[in-house]
Amino acid sequence: MLDLGSGAGLDVLLSAKRVGTYGKAYGLDMTDEMLAVAKENKARSGISNAEFLKGHIEAIPLIDNAIDVIISNCVINLSGDKDKVLQEGYRVLKPGGRLAISDIVLTRVLPLRTKKYNSLGRLHSWGIA
Numbered sequence: 001m002l003d004l005g006s007g008a009g010l011d012v013l014l015s016a017k018r019v020g021t022y023g024k025a026y027g028l029d030m031t032d033e034m035l036a037v038a039k040e041n042k043a044r045s046g047i048s049n050a051e052f053l054k055g056h057i058e059a060i061p062l063i064d065n066a067i068d069v070i071i072s073n074c075v076i077n078l079s080g081d082k083d084k085v086l087q088e089g090y091r092v093l094k095p096g097g098r099l100a101i102s103d104i105v106l107t108r109v110l111p112l113r114t115k116k117y118n119s120l121g122r123l124h125s126w127g128i129a
Helices: 010-019 032-045 082-092
Strands: 002-004 025-029 050-054 067-073 093-102
Touching (some): 082 093
């Protein structure tokens, strides 16, 4: 199994328990900080069949047809090339593999007030920034 944007690795570690000793769980993240946290969590868990990889979800560092299940929780929306993410996912999935995505989508245009709610938080809407 593969978790795209695995962060602290909790889903990977839970999945590693489910796939058992004959399976393997991979986590893919692009940040050194989150990979370090994930590796610490793995060391504390005692799980040996989990591996954390550094990379981008648009260029998954695994061979074709290597993965039975891909999960991703609120990460794909952050990609500038979602089509490439899905192409890469299907490339590494085995025939008949499963892809489970939980993410944020828009069904209508965001109001301007909501768009202004950026990294400065509510400062824009309060007229402070």
